[in-house]
Each structure stands twice: as C-alpha cells, then as structure tokens.
Amino acid sequence: MEVHLKIIGVLLMALASIHVFFPKYFSWKEELKSLSLINRQMMTVHTFFIAFVVFLMGLLCLTSATDLTQTKFGRTIALGLGFFWATRLIFQLFVYSTKLWKGKTFETTIHIVFTIFWIYLTSVFLRTGLK
Missing domain, CATH: 1.20.58 (Methane Monooxygenase Hydroxylase; Chain G, domain 1)
Incomplete structure (x- = not known):
C-alpha cells in the first residue's frame, strides 16, 4: 500500500500544480467580469487554497506513506x-x-x-x- 500512497503523492502534487493554469484555460478574466470584486477574488483565493491543500496531501503521502499505513x-x-x-x-x-x-x-x-x-x-x- 505504501507504493500506492507514494504514487498518489506524486499525482496529487501534479494535480495541484495544474491549478495554476485554470484562470487562463477557463477564461476567468472574461468569464468572471460580471461578478462582484469579492466573488472574483474568492474564486482565485479558493482555487489557490484547494491547490495548496491537494499539494500538501500529496506531500504527506509521498513523505509519510509508512506512517499512514503503520x-x-x-x-x-x-x-x-x-x-x-x-x-x-x-x-x-x-x-x-x-x-x-x-x-x-x-x-x-x-x-x-x-x-x-x-x-x-x-x-x-x-x-x-x-x-
């Protein structure tokens, strides 16, 4: 199971990294224009923190697979x-x-x-x- 957790760790860190491209890929600058400033900024901030938590989950799996299993x-x-x-x-x-x-x-x-x-x-x- 430790091998799977390490694989998951790498995959989650990669998933977190692709969040950087979301605003451009999904045309957020244009798509979110009609939203209020707070709602536009919440999209950006929440996306950052989702990516950050996913990255940390990946890091945990990659560095602590033994602890997670044992x-x-x-x-x-x-x-x-x-x-x-x-x-x-x-x-x-x-x-x-x-x-x-x-x-x-x-x-x-x-x-x-x-x-x-x-x-x-x-x-x-x-x-x-x-x-």
Missing part, C-alpha cells in the same frame, strides 16, 4: 482522506452536469480519467484506513 494516527488520517475523496467521486458522478462532457471527446476523456482517479484515491485511502 500507525493508528496515520490510518485515521487515511480514513479521513478516503471519505474526502469518496465525496469528491460522488460529486464527479452526480453533481456535475453531463452537459459539460457528454458528446465532447476531450471533456469525456477528462471525465473518465478523473472518475478513475477519484476511485483509485478513494479505494487506496479507505483500504489503508480500514486496515
């Missing part, structure tokens, strides 16, 4: 992360509209890849936490 405290953290990613998986499947990806090759591919990724994260963390 200590009660580590398994408790892993269980919590398992519930976190299970919730993210539920949102992927039931909250995002299928209109965002259905019938669009690139978006469908991304939807499938991230669904598989959330399943992987959920299963590794829950298996580690429930061990």
